[in-house]
Amino acid sequence: MDRLTILIIIPVLTVLALIFSTKRKSYRVIAAIGMSIQTLYSIYLLLEYLSIRQAGNTSEMVFTRSIIWFKPWNIRYEIGVDGIAVAMILLTSIVTVSGVFVSWRIKDLPKEFFVSLLVLATGVFGFFISLDLFTMFLFYELAVIPMYLLIGIWGSGPREYAAMKLTLMLMGASALLLVGILGLYMHSPLIEGQHTFSIQAIAHSPMALSDQLFFFPFVFIGFGVLGALFPFHTWSPDGHASAPTAVSMLHAGVLMKMGGYGVFRVALYLMPEAAHEMSWFFLILAGGSIMYGAFGALRQTDLKYINAYSSVSHLALVLFALLMMDAVSWTGSVLQMISHGLITALFFALIGMIYERTHTRDVTKMGGLMKVIPFIAMMYVMVGMASLGLPGMSGFAAELTIFVGAFQHSGVLERVFTVIAVLSIVVTAVYILRVVGKMLMGPIKTESFYHMDKARWYEKTAAILLLACILGIGIFPNWLYKLIRESVEPMIKLIQ
Amino acid sequence: MTWIDTITLMRNEWSILIIFLLLLATEILLDDRRQHQLIPLAIGLFAVHTIGSFFPGKAGELFGGMYRTNDLLHFMKAILNTAVLIILFQSYHWVKTELAPHGRAGAFYLLLFAVLSGMYFLISSGDFIMFFIGFELSTLPVAALTAFHLKEIRSTEAGIKLILLAGLASGIMLYGISLMYAVTGNLYFADFLVNTDHETLLIFGLVLFLSGLAFKISLVPFHFWAPDVYEGAPIAVTSFLSVVSKAAAVFILLILLLSVLPELSEIWKMILYILSVLTMTVGNLFALRQTNMKRFLAFSSIAQAGFILLGILASEAVGASTVVYFILIYVFTNLAAFGVVQAIKDATGKEEMVDYTGLYRTNPRLSLVMVLALFSLAGIPPMAGFFGKFFLFLAAAGKGYYTLVLIAVINVTISLYYYLLPVRAMLLRTSDAPLAHIRSGSMMRIGLILCVVGILILGMYSPLYDYILSLTNEWLQ
Numbered sequence: 001m002d003r004l005t006i007l008i009i010i011p012v013l014t015v016l017a018l019i020f021s022t023k024r025k026s027y028r029v030i031a032a033i034g035m036s037i038q039t040l041y042s043i044y045l046l047l048e049y050l051s052i053r054q055a056g057n058t059s060e061m062v063f064t065r066s067i068i069w070f071k072p073w074n075i076r077y078e079i080g081v082d083g084i085a086v087a088m089i090l091l092t093s094i095v096t097v098s099g100v101f102v103s104w105r106i107k108d109l110p111k112e113f114f115v116s117l118l119v120l121a122t123g124v125f126g127f128f129i130s131l132d133l134f135t136m137f138l139f140y141e142l143a144v145i146p147m148y149l150l151i152g153i154w155g156s157g158p159r160e161y162a163a164m165k166l167t168l169m170l171m172g173a174s175a176l177l178l179v180g181i182l183g184l185y186m187h188s189p190l191i192e193g194q195h196t197f198s199i200q201a202i203a204h205s206p207m208a209l210s211d212q213l214f215f216f217p218f219v220f221i222g223f224g225v226l227g228a229l230f231p232f233h234t235w236s237p238d239g240h241a242s243a244p245t246a247v248s249m250l251h252a253g254v255l256m257k258m259g260g261y262g263v264f265r266v267a268l269y270l271m272p273e274a275a276h277e278m279s280w281f282f283l284i285l286a287g288g289s290i291m292y293g294a295f296g297a298l299r300q301t302d303l304k305y306i307n308a309y310s311s312v313s314h315l316a317l318v319l320f321a322l323l324m325m326d327a328v329s330w331t332g333s334v335l336q337m338i339s340h341g342l343i344t345a346l347f348f349a350l351i352g353m354i355y356e357r358t359h360t361r362d363v364t365k366m367g368g369l370m371k372v373i374p375f376i377a378m379m380y381v382m383v384g385m386a387s388l389g390l391p392g393m394s395g396f397a398a399e400l401t402i403f404v405g406a407f408q409h410s411g412v413l414e415r416v417f418t419v420i421a422v423l424s425i426v427v428t429a430v431y432i433l434r435v436v437g438k439m440l441m442g443p444i445k446t447e448s449f450y451h452m453d454k455a456r457w458y459e460k461t462a463a464i465l466l467l468a469c470i471l472g473i474g475i476f477p478n479w480l481y482k483l484i485r486e487s488v489e490p491m492i493k494l495i496q
Numbered sequence: 497m498t499w500i501d502t503i504t505l506m507r508n509e510w511s512i513l514i515i516f517l518l519l520l521a522t523e524i525l526l527d528d529r530r531q532h533q534l535i536p537l538a539i540g541l542f543a544v545h546t547i548g549s550f551f552p553g554k555a556g557e558l559f560g561g562m563y564r565t566n567d568l569l570h571f572m573k574a575i576l577n578t579a580v581l582i583i584l585f586q587s588y589h590w591v592k593t594e595l596a597p598h599g600r601a602g603a604f605y606l607l608l609f610a611v612l613s614g615m616y617f618l619i620s621s622g623d624f625i626m627f628f629i630g631f632e633l634s635t636l637p638v639a640a641l642t643a644f645h646l647k648e649i650r651s652t653e654a655g656i657k658l659i660l661l662a663g664l665a666s667g668i669m670l671y672g673i674s675l676m677y678a679v680t681g682n683l684y685f686a687d688f689l690v691n692t693d694h695e696t697l698l699i700f701g702l703v704l705f706l707s708g709l710a711f712k713i714s715l716v717p718f719h720f721w722a723p724d725v726y727e728g729a730p731i732a733v734t735s736f737l738s739v740v741s742k743a744a745a746v747f748i749l750l751i752l753l754l755s756v757l758p759e760l761s762e763i764w765k766m767i768l769y770i771l772s773v774l775t776m777t778v779g780n781l782f783a784l785r786q787t788n789m790k791r792f793l794a795f796s797s798i799a800q801a802g803f804i805l806l807g808i809l810a811s812e813a814v815g816a817s818t819v820v821y822f823i824l825i826y827v828f829t830n831l832a833a834f835g836v837v838q839a840i841k842d843a844t845g846k847e848e849m850v851d852y853t854g855l856y857r858t859n860p861r862l863s864l865v866m867v868l869a870l871f872s873l874a875g876i877p878p879m880a881g882f883f884g885k886f887f888l889f890l891a892a893a894g895k896g897y898y899t900l901v902l903i904a905v906i907n908v909t910i911s912l913y914y915y916l917l918p919v920r921a922m923l924l925r926t927s928d929a930p931l932a933h934i935r936s937g938s939m940m941r942i943g944l945i946l947c948v949v950g951i952l953i954l955g956m957y958s959p960l961y962d963y964i965l966s967l968t969n970e971w972l973q
Contacts, residue, residue, distance in 0.1 A: 070958045072814070072965050073890060134886075138877040145876050148916065152924040160924055164916065171912050175905035178886075182893040182901060 002065045003045065004079045004129045007089065010038045011122040018115050028104055031114040035097040035121070042093040049086045053486065060490050061131060061200065069135075074194040078132035083487035084334050087480065088128045088261060091338050094469060095253040095345045096121045098462035099246035102349045106154070106244070113154055117246060120146040124254050128261065133181045133197040137174070140226075140262070143255060144170045147239070147247070155242040162242035169225060169235040177222030177262075183215035184270060202270050203494060212274035219267040220275075220282060227259025227319055228312045229282075230289035237296075237308035245352025248304065252311045253345035257337045260318040264330070268322060272495035279323045280413055286323060287417035289316030294427035303351045303361040303439075306431060307344060310387065313424060314340045320421055321402040324414065325495070329405030330488045331481060332398055338480070339386075339394035339473060346383045346466040350376055353459050354439075357452045363435055368444035375455040377440045379463050384432040386470050389425055394470045397477035399425065505556050505565050508549055508573045509620075512613045515541045516606060523602035532596040538605040539584050539939070546577040557622060561684050564622040568967040572619055572747045572820065579740045579827040580612055585943030586835045587732035589842045589936075594730075595644070604644065607637040608736070615744040619751065624673050624683045627748070631669070634744060635662045635712070638737065642729040654728025661711070661721045669708025675701030685756045699763055706767060709752075712745040715805075716774040719798050723782075726794035731841055734790055735834035738797040743823045746804055750819055754811055754972065761811065768805050769900065776802030776907040783914045789837045789847050792914070796873060797830060799911055803888055806904060810891035813972045817965040818891045822884035824964075825872070828950030829881055832869035835944045836862050843934040849918055854927030859934050863922040865944050872951045874915040875908055880955035887961070 014034025018027055052062055064080035081089070099117065106113050123143025130136035144167065152163035181197075187207035188195045196202065206212065225232040236256070240248050268275045293313025300306045314336065321333035353376050354369065355361050370377040386393035389400075406418040444450060455463070473480055503510055519538055526533060555566035595601045614633025621627035639662065643655025673683075679698040682688055707718060714722040726734045753764055779799030786792035804826075807819035839862060840855075841847050856863040872881035885908065889901050936944075954960060 071962055072817075073887070138882070141877050141882070145871065148919075149923060152920065160920060163924070164913070164920075167916065168909060168913055172906070172909040175909045178889065178905050179893075179898065179902050182890060183898070185890070186893055 002079070003048070003063045004065070004081060006041060007038070007045075007125045007129060008122060010034060010041065011118045011125065015115050015118045015122070018111055018118070021111075024110065027110045027114050028100065028106070031100045031118065032097070034118070035093065035100050038121075038125075039093040039097045042090045045081075046086050046090055049081070049083070050483070053083075060487075064131070066131075066198075073134075074191075074196050075134045076132050076198065077135055078198055079129045079135075080131045081129055083483040084261075084264075085128050087334065087338055087483060088257065089125060091257070091341045092121065092124050092128065092254045094465065095249055095341060098345060098349060098465050099249045101458045101462040101465075102249065102352055103244070103246040104456075104458040108154060113150070113244075116146040116149050117250070120150070120250060120255070124250075124258065127258055131199050133184060133199060133202075133266070136199075136262075136266075137178065137181055140177075140258065141171075141174055143258065144174065147243075147251065147255070150247040151239060151243045154244040154247070156244070157242045158238075159242040162238040166235040166239040169232065173222045173225035173232070175222075176218045176225075180215045180218035180222055180266075183211065183218070184266075187211050187215075199265065199270065203491075206270060206272065209273045209277070212271040213277060216267060216271045216274035216278060219271070220263060220278075223259045223262035223267060224282070224285075224319065225259070227256055227263060227315050228289070228293075229259075229316065229319060230285055230292050230312070233289065233293070233312045236312060237305050240308035240311070240348070241302060241304045245348060245355075248348035248352070249345040252307070252348060253341040256311065256315055257341055260315060260322065260333070260337050263319060264322050264333070268325065269491055269495065272325070275323070275325065279325070283320065283323050283413060283417055286316045286320040287420050289313065290320060290421050290424045291427075294424045294431070297431045298427060298434075301363050303354070303363060303435070304348070306363070306435060307347045307351065310428065310431065311340070311344055313428070314344075314387075317399070317402060317421060317424075320417065321406060324406050324409060325492075326405055326408060327485065327488050327492045328408065329402060330492065331485045332401030332403075332405050334484045334488070335394075335401055335473075335477070335480065336398035339398040339470070342466050342470050342473070343383055343386050343395060346379070346463060346470065347387070349459075349462055349466065350380050350383065353455065353463075354380075358446075358449060363438050365445065366439045366449070367442045368440070369449070370440045371444060372449060372452045373455065375460065376463075379467060380440060381436055382467060383470070384436050386474070388429045388432045392471070392474045394473035394477070397474055397481070401481070501554075501556060502558060504554055505558055506563070507553060508545075508570070508577075509613060509616050511545045511548060512609055512616070515545060516609050516613070519602060519605055519609070523606075526602075528599040531599050531601045532592055534601050534605065535588060535591055535596065539581075539588065542577075542581055542584055542609075546574070546581045549574040549577045559622075561622045561686055562626045563617070563620050564685075565620050566971055568820075568971040569619055569751075571964070571967055572743075573616055575820075575824050575827060576612065576615055576740055576744060579743065579831060580608065580736070582827075582831045582835070582943050582946055583732055583735055583740070585939045585946070586735070586831070586838050587730075588939035588943075590730065590732060590838065593842075598646070600644070604641070607641050611637045611641070611736075612740075615740070618744060618748050621748070622685050624677070624685075628666075628670065628673065630748075631708075631712075632666060634741070635666070638662075638733070638741065641733045641736070642725055644733065645728075645730050648728070650728040651730065652728075654725040657721055657728075658725045665708045665711035665718070668704050672701045672704030672706075672708065676705065677701075685752075688756050689759050699760070702757070702760060702763060703767065706764065709745055709749050710771060713742055713749065713801050714798055715771045715801055716778040716798065719775070719779070722798060723791050723794045727788060727791045731790065731834060731838040731847075734794070735831055735838075738794060738834075739827055739830050742797065742801065743827060746801070746808075746819065746823060750808055750816055753808060754816055758811075765809055765811075768809050769897075772802050772805035772809065772900065773903055774802075775799065775805065776904060780907050780910045780914075783911070786914075787849050789849055789852070789918070792849065792918070793830070793833055793837070796911070796914070799907065800826060800830075800873070802907070803885060803904060806892040806897070806900060807888045809897060809900070810888075810895045813965065813968040814894065815891045816968040816972065817961070818884075818887040820964050820968065821961050822888055824960075825880040825884040825950070825954050828947045828954060829869050829872040829879075832865055832944060832947035832951060833873070835940065835947060836866040836869070839934060839936045839940050839944070840931065842940075843936070844931050846931065849921055851931060852918055852921045853925050854930035855922040857926060858930045858932060862934060862936070865948055866922065867919055868948060868951050870915040870919055874912045878952070878956060880951050880953075883955035883961075
């Protein structure tokens, strides 16, 4: 058994254990144990990875393994990770385990809930370790479809509508992606008379520019939809608003990162020339997204919508940095994916906790929460600061890196959008502080808010875990920066 | 050619004939009131027959080339057998309670096996005469089966509709064959197009001929019979029509186009391209608005046929292998869906989508089977349907049909919408008066378990696809 397959096997075994267990109380325990093991294993994987690098292994991918699956098509189960994938895996397991803790009190169909959640997680883990476009695509779809059930069954508000919209838009995106992947396959280098789905093999001999120009938009938009690229972002706010807490966390924290990761690993890495040619167009979309998301968040009063639009803005920053195509920006972009993953996960977890106590998500109807639920409110302030880029938090490290990288480009378009992106921080500060002011400070507006339950142990566990990671990255960004930078460098070297 | 060859090459045909005669004799000897004893006999015999059909056979020709067979054809017949066996399991309860008391169980099985033997001859035909005999034998008894619901007027209507339209289709097809014969002067597949120019008359004949087959596969615009017939017929017959009948027709279409008419590929590829786009799109658009589960599955199976054409368009051994592979998966997937519809109909008599509201709360297992089947039809991994569709698209893209693949994947997305509708009804919604818990019989369970195992295993188990590809490679050498 190789190291990476275990990342798939642990969630699958947990799912099986869930299916065969019959005690209602034991479901959440099983899910929590399974995902805790997964988190510990991810940490172990990170340490192992670091020690391998320390020992002087400089190959692009480590822990690789390639098993032939469908021989006639040369489809392989090909896995391997670099620093970026390791970081994403760690992020996924942390968000998933806190998602399980946050869902501790789920009442309706708990078994099915955890099974769906873990199937989703399995898809995400599989996606990040895949080095073969076929398996990558397979895991992508595997991660999307449980969202339908998770939002549709356990969601709130117009859940059926939101679930259907999300699923159709993401599956439509994956349809475009499929065309792109087929194109990449058909133009891939011939090895022993066979084409290949292997990302590494394609990257080392990319196809002709004319073909790249044809297939690049398919792949970029295919993944871009998942990364909530304007104007394909509309699934995301509705999906967030209707999803149950844990699902919002995974959705914004992890699932949307698959979009950024896919753009980076497939679209830009495998079709760099087309990326250079067409980056202006997508730069405009991404730049528009940054501002659109920020101003969208400004106008919302529903907590979940605010954070959903804020996610659109912050993820567009990821795509924006990726399109800059240089090592610093890419490093910043990956940092931003991780930082934003942790920050939004915590945001949505806290929103879930607040909603459970106030039964409203409308900011204007709340006030003075700091007095009754100090722990949750303090956490909210902290994560808000992280989101608007306060130094010492992960958001600062990520965004600063992105802007430093982007400012190297002296083209007019790049410069203009860099300035716009920097300005968006101001808007971010406005909508974050506005919520903090209205919801947490001031007098308590409603009688029933005087008596609220304090945060429970499982809620604290999830929140502290996430906040610790945010602070950890913020205070010691260097090791993560180095981890990512070392993996980005060979990729940049290859495509230039 | 010795008589031994006649038996070994035609073992499927012989074996079904023996079963047919045994059943006929038993039925005559049995008292009408004890007709239900026929059912286990029929299922048991047919199960043995199905298992037997999986052993690889011999390749060869009989009757001066009128009949031919090889490993691929044997495998196709085995697929058909598997499908029929699952249908027999799933229809057990219905036959026992609805048909046997009226002394009609025997007739049901006899007609079904007659159709199946017609399909064997259809697939194995070596000339147009045998082809036509097989075609008729595999169509006409189905009309009788369709009208098997004595009490329901819609069933009778469906039967009449089917026989009238099928007769028309046969006539047009026969006319096409005669036109082609007029040009080539030959009816044998083996040297059909030798020394012929592509005369207009030949092309005209081909178009008429293809429309006959398109009728049987229910490709748009030859699909008008399908929804009404599917809805009116008993569920066992509907699943037979939409799975077995369609599979047999696709097989013979594949065989004819790739091995008999490859010289005309420019023409039939153009025709199939248009038919494929029409079939996927129209099938999907009509499926969107269906509320009856049988009708819903009917339109979904029309749309699925459009995807299959992509594999035929890709042609050569690779394209053929994806088609056979997809059909194999399609058999298990669609029969799982029909099985659940049958189980619910058996227990409650309901088959509208509204009746399925909140089904998961009372019947989690049945709903799960249905969900798996629908996801597989929609092409969601890790269900088998994902692999089937992916390979069809891969084969088509390999021949440069990117536009067609794009249309197809957009259609897959549309189809996802309506495949999610029953999921929505069963899982997302709750009902004040959901269907009571259903305890389906052991036969139904076997049928459903077979399907579920197929859905979960067939896609991931890659040696299966390798095997099919080796068969088609051997065939087209």
